[in-house]
Amino acid sequence: MPDNMVIQGFESAEHDHGDCVADALREAERVCTERGERFTPLRRTVFELLWSSHKPVKAYDLLAQLALTHDRPAPPTVYRALDFLQEAGLVHKLESLNAYIGCGEPGRRHQGQFMICEECGVVAELDDETLTSRIDTNARKIGFKVNDETIEISGLCRQCQQP
C-alpha cells in the first residue's frame, strides 16, 4: 500500500456511483456487525443520503431529504444518526463546512485528510501516513499527545480549474 493513498473522491463523472453506494452499504453492515451495533433503517437511510454523492451534506439538508419519506422528522433524529455513524467511523464531519460525508475506508481507524473543491463541492479523502507522522513528530517536540486530527484543505479540483 502506497504511503499516500486517495481513499475516495474526484471520481470521473461517469463512474458507476451505484457501485460506490453498494460497497459503502456492505462495508457499513460489516462494521456495525463487527461492533455489535445495529444498522437500523433510519441510520441506513441517513447513510444512503450521505452517499448520494461524493459531496458533503449538511445536517438540515439531510433532515429535509428525510422529510420526504418520514413524517416530520426533527433535528435530533438526524443528529443522532450522524453521531452514531461518526462513532462507528462510517462518516466524517467536515468542520470547516459544518457538513458530513461518508468515509471511504471505514474498516481502518483514521481521521481523514480532505481536499474540498470550493467550486463544485466535491471532496477527496486522502490518507497520507507521512503527513500524520510528521504531525506526531511535531507534537512530540512540544510534549503534546495527539488525540484527534482535523485536516481540511480547500481549493479547486482539476475539473474546476479548466478555463
Add this chain to the structure above:
Amino acid sequence: MPDNMVIQGFESAEHDHGDCVADALREAERVCTERGERFTPLRRTVFELLWSSHKPVKAYDLLAQLALTHDRPAPPTVYRALDFLQEAGLVHKLESLNAYIGCGEPGRRHQGQFMICEECGVVAELDDETLTSRIDTNARKIGFKVNDETIEISGLCRQCQQP
C-alpha cells in the same frame, strides 16, 4: 529559521503575558498601517480580549465581555471586528471549536497549524513548512489547487498529561 517553529502557545504559566499582549498590539498597529486600514478602538478592544490568554475565545463570550464596557453590543459588532481581524491576518478561527485566537506571527501570511489542549484549552500555533509542502505535493498529485488549509490537532498538552 528552523523549518518547524512554534509560533506561540504552551508558554510557561509564569511568562509575562503583558509582554505578549504589548507585542501583539504593536504588531497589529503595524499590520493595519501597512494595509492602510484602521485599527479602531472597537477592533482594538476585541483584539485585546482575544489576547487575554493563549486560549481560543468564542464570539458570544467576546460579546459578553464587550457588554461590560459597551452599551448592549449586538452580534454583528463582534463578528465584524473578527472578520476584519481575520482579513488582516491578525486572528485565526479554529473551525473545530467555533472559536477565535490571536495570531502569533501576523506579519507573514499563513494559515496556521494548531495544537489544542482538550483539557486546559491552551492552543499552540505552529508553522511547519515541511507539512505544508507535503500537502501541496499531495494536492498536485490529484491536480488540486490549494487555497486554504485547516489543520487543527486536539489532544493533551504536556501539563495536562501529568498524573
Add this chain to the structure above:
DNA sequence: GCAAGAATGTTATCTTATATCAAACTATAC
C-alpha cells in the same frame, strides 16, 4: 462645511446543534 465612504448601531432572522422527557422497539431471561 459638505459629500462620499467607512465603521458602527439596531433589529430581525437564519443556521447549526443539544437538552429533556416520552413512546416504541428489541433482545434476553424466566
Add this chain to the structure above:
DNA sequence: GTATAGTTTGATATAAGATAACATTCTTGC
C-alpha cells in the same frame, strides 16, 4: 409468551453560532 431492561426513535423546546438589511454616526478629503 411475558416480563423487563436496554436501546432507539419521537417530540418539544431551546441553546449556540452567524448573517442580512437598513439606519446612524464617524472620518476623510475637498
